[in-house]
Amino acid sequence: xxxxxxxxxxxxxxxxxxxxxxxxxxxxxxxxxxxxxxxxxxxxxxxxxxxxxxxxxxxxxxxxxxxxxxxxxxxxxxxxxxxxxxxxxxxxxxxxxxxxxxxxxxxxxxxxxxxxxxxxxxxxxxxxxxxxxxxxxxxxxxxxxxx
Numbered sequence: 001x002x003x004x005x006x007x008x009x010x011x012x013x014x015x016x017x018x019x020x021x022x023x024x025x026x027x028x029x030x031x032x033x034x035x036x037x038x039x040x041x042x043x044x045x046x047x048x049x050x051x052x053x054x055x056x057x058x059x060x061x062x063x064x065x066x067x068x069x070x071x072x073x074x075x076x077x078x079x080x081x082x083x084x085x086x087x088x089x090x091x092x093x094x095x096x097x098x099x100x101x102x103x104x105x106x107x108x109x110x111x112x113x114x115x116x117x118x119x120x121x122x123x124x125x126x127x128x129x130x131x132x133x134x135x136x137x138x139x140x141x142x143x144x145x146x147x
Contacts, residue, residue: 002102002103002104002105002118002128002129002130002140003127003128003129003130004102004129004130004131004132005129005130005131005141006131006132007131009133009134009135009136011131012081012083012094012096012133012139016085017083017084017085018039018083018084018085019081019082019083019084020032020035020081020082021080021081021082022060022079022080022081022082022095023079023080024063024064024068024079024080024097025064026060026061026064026065028060028064028080029056029057029060029061029064032056032057032059032060032082032095033053033056033057035082036049036052036053036056036082036084036093037049037052037053039084040052040091043086043091045086045091045146047146048091048144048146051124051125051144052091052093052144054120054124055093055120055121055124055125055128055142055144056082056093056095058117058118058120058121059093059094059095059121059140059142060080060082060095061117062095062103062117062118062140063080063095063097063099063140064080066099066101066103067080067095067097067098067099067101067137067138067140068080068097068098068099079097079098080095080096080097081095081096082094082095082096083095083096083139083141089145089146089147090126090143090144090145090146091143091144091146092141092142092143093141093142093143093144094131094139094140094141094142095139095140095141096133096136096137096138096139097137097138097140098136098137099137099138100132100137100138101138102130102138103118103130103140104118105118105119105122106118121142124142124144125142125143125144126143126144126145127142127143128140128141128142128143129141
């Protein structure tokens with residue numbers, strides 16, 4: 001189950017958080033993966049890049065499918081934000097979307113292609129969860145340890 005982490009809404013806007021605007025299209029997951037890898041390489045944390053790319057891919061796709069009113073806002077630009085925060089010993093990845101519903105892992109249909117995304121996030125991250133953002137939706141985040 002995801003952890004609820006109430007943080008001040010302005011926290012995601014602080015200078016310590018590196019952000020990238022994304023439009024609400026599934027293909028933006030590719031843009032997010034490249035951004036994450038490039039930034040981790042710049043930070044000297046390339047060992048985290050493979051897991052980070054898989055996590056951010058799942059977070060972006062989930063945000064597009066579930067956090068943007070089931071894709072109704074796909075024509076809107078910059079309705080999602082990718083956020084990264086480097087702290088001592090860890091990196092936090094987050095995707096901010098306008099939806100208010102808490103992310104809930106589903107039991108996957110073993111014959112289908114859906115329902116595994118948040119399970120992948122949980123398996124690859126040290127901890128993951130979500131934070132409501134007053135009047136602006138939520139951030140779904142995952143923390144990777146640099147060890």
